[in-house]
Amino acid sequence: ASITIQVIRQFDIYVPNAFSPNGDGINDLFTVFAKPGLVTQVLSLKVFTRWGESVFAASNFQPNDPVQGWDGMHRG
Numbered sequence: 001a002s003i004t005i006q007v008i009r010q011f012d013i014y015v016p017n018a019f020s021p022n023g024d025g026i027n028d029l030f031t032v033f034a035k036p037g038l039v040t041q042v043l044s045l046k047v048f049t050r051w052g053e054s055v056f057a058a059s060n061f062q063p064n065d066p067v068q069g070w071d072g073m074h075r076g
Contacts (some may be wrong), residue, residue, distance in 0.1 A: 012038050013063075021072030030056075031069025039063050045070075 012035040019030045032042045042063055047056040047070050056070040 019072070029066070029069035029071055031065070032063045034063040036064070042068075 014033040016027070016030065019027045021028050030047065032039075032045060040062065042058075042061050044059045045057070046054065048054055055074040058068060058070075061068040
């Protein structure tokens with residue numbers, strides 16, 4: 001007997017695990033991306049260091065907004 005399992009890797013919400021804040025206009029901000037119409041508002045986005053220090057916080061913004069998100073700056 002055999003069985004075929006097909007995994008469909010379709011994500012409606014995407015939060016990247018890396019970005020490149022180097023000013024080239026490609027992946028410069030860390031933010032939330034979502035399928036249009038699925039998420040209307042991100043209630044909270046927080047970024048912490050590995051030691052638990054807060055480096056960025058934003059709330060009540062729309063996903064996919066190219067100006068909303070963390071630009072990688074911390075303490076200047």
